[in-house]
Amino acid sequence: MNSTPRGNRLHIAIFGRRNAGKSSLINALTNQDIAVVSNVPGTTTDPVYKAMEILPVGPVVMIDTAGIDDTGELGELRVRRSIEVLNKADMVLLVMDAGAGITEYEMDIAKRCQEKKLPVVAVLNKIDASPVTALQRQEAKERLGVEPVAVSALTREGISDLKIALVQAAPPSWDEQTIVGDLLNPGDVAVLVIPIDLAAPKGRLILPQVQTIRDILDHDAMAYMVKERELKECIRTLNKKPRMVITDSQAFLKADADTPPDVLLTSFSILFARYKGDLETLVAGAKSIEKLRPGDKVLIAEACSHHRMEDDIGTVKIPRWIRQIVGGDLDFHWSSGHRFPEDLAQYKLVVHCGSCMINRREMLSRIMQVQAAGVPIVNYGVCIAYVQGILRRALSPFPLIQEILDDED
Incomplete structure (x- = not known):
């Protein structure tokens, strides 16, 4: 698997607002400290491509993007570069802080994915700090069009459910194995x-x-x-x-x-x-x-x-x-x-x-x-x-x- 060419890997772009826990989620999925994690918003700037293995999904490329709510002239440029990643992705992982709710930023990404026919997995992260209610799940489903998965990247709670969701949402071409x-x-x-x-x-x-x-x-x-x-x-x-x-x-x-x-x-x-x-x-x-x-x-x-x-x-x-x-x-x-x-x-x-x-x-x-x-x-x-x-x-x-x-x- 380590020698699988990048072009043959499932490309998963991870989007979310600053400090939603995107990098922490990558580490939780791979059970390794691959992505740099910081409490300071905006740690990830330009999109970063990381070839890795997510068992049992297989070889993937995780594309870690800048926060979609980045501000200022430079921040807007980072957001544009992040949006361009949608042209290279096979599917999208949309990460939200469970305690922060759903905003126009997440809804915009979900809409763009729908237009491009990109499968989306919505993630309500940080449930260790903010438990998710049935009302929040229903709101996310109605506003984003997909059933959310509740996880804690910190405690690894819900990571197995997230892997199942990734498998189920992967594009049809992902099944084309030899x-x-x-x-x-x-x-x-x-x-x-x-x-x-x-x-x-x-x-x-x-x-x-x-x-x-x-x-x-x-x-x-x-x-x-x-x-x-x-x-x-x-x-x-x-x-x-x-x-x-x-x-x-x-x-x-x-x-x-x-x-x-x-x-x-x-x-x-x-x-x-x-x-x-x-x-x-x-x-x-x-x-x-x-x-x-x-x-x-x-x-x-x-x-x-x-x-x-x-x-x-x-x-x-x-x-x-x-x-x-x-x-x-x-x-x-x-x-x-x-x-x-x-x-x-x-x-x-x-x-x-x-x-x-x-x-x-x-x-x-x-x-x-x-x-x-x-x-x-x-x-x-x-x-x-x-x-x-x-x-x-x-x-x-x-x-x-x-x-x-x-x-x-």
Whole structure:
């Protein structure tokens, strides 16, 4: 992420009156002291561009602007330069002091954003000093046209809600991630291991497999599709060693045994953990499996409703594998479809499907809801690789993520 070009990052412009806490909010979002903070109004003068990472939103450029209420000849020039930033922004974070109310300054920015069709996230900051009432929320919604998020940059209260709001408000182009194309060079070969079992739709491939094939072709690489028992022979007969083997998670052990050590190996589900969500968080969540104790509650969540087959992955196989790790029975709960449980704090772990039927915004929102409840989360593919003891191998395309497995909790 640190090497992501600025042009490929989501550009978030932060606007507000002097001393509304814009710079403090940047520090709270990144959990770092990146922006200079001062109680003296007008500390930020010209727009400042800061490339950074906001987990799990991803790589962004925060554009810290001067106060929109700056005065004097020089102040008016600063405001004009700040307004020009709207031509470069993908979305706007409009910050207000919760105790100071909404003025024509904020309404002007909201109107300009509406004219430019820029998404806006309104923030009522400093709630540690001025708690926000229902009347204030309603006023902000009516005057600015968006539901405000109440936060305290000082205490970090509400920051999780703000991250969810950023994900939900991000422009459509933000969802345009690559599945595997950035891991392949033109002309590279990728071998896809696709078991044909009872769960596979007759005459069709499942959606993640189709999307992965298309992404490989879009990046001018080559895709070979085989069943698990044909992988070894396929690699042996190829004139060119494959760059990568991508397997269905349920064929992990067979694929691992038949893939040479110098060929990258991963799964569709792990690729989708990155494509649709936050791979780093999901890998960290896998380590929590070892901490489960008999009787703990575990939620298995699927984003779609489908006919469950005998030996179903979500209701039978994953629970069985996790029980084997724990050495005792667990209290498993299940959810499916677009409804996601609200009382997440009761669980010790959430195991989520590959999210092929929901978009990245919804998956990230779910991840952040689980994190806000203080609960670890993992997805099917990462979980399966972990319980089968090959997660490090399955993360071979992502060496920086592999390091999470070595981190002490």
